Amino acid sequence: MLEFSHSRYLGDEATVLGIDYLSTVGLGVELDSSKYPVFVTCTRLMFRYTFSPYVSGPSIGLAVSF
Numbered sequence: 007m008l009e010f011s012h013s014r015y016l017g018d019e020a021t022v023l024g025i026d027y028l029s030t031v032g033l034g035v036e037l038d039s040s041k042y043p044v045f046v047t048c049t050r051l052m053f054r055y056t057f058s059p060y061v062s063g064p065s066i067g068l069a070v071s072f
Contacts (some may be wrong), residue, residue: 007034011053025058034067046070 009032020026032054040047048071055064 007036007050007052008032009034009054021024026061028056028058028061030056045072047072 009030011030013028014022015026015028032052034050034052036050038048038049050067050069052067052069054067056062061063
């Protein structure tokens with residue numbers, strides 16, 4: 007799975023944060039286990055990279071559905 011997001015900050019938000027925008031790109035995998043008799047029905051692992059003029063860095067996210 008692919009992910010992209012872009013947020014633009016205006017007015018007081020941009021002043022407080024010190025940035026005008028924040029962008030994120032990501033790549034992930036989702037495993038569906040709903041047809042098996044287990045408590046967790048879906049597991050998702052995401053690798054993201056976030057960047058703006060003064061902030062950047064990677065992150066890893068894990069999500070499960072019950």
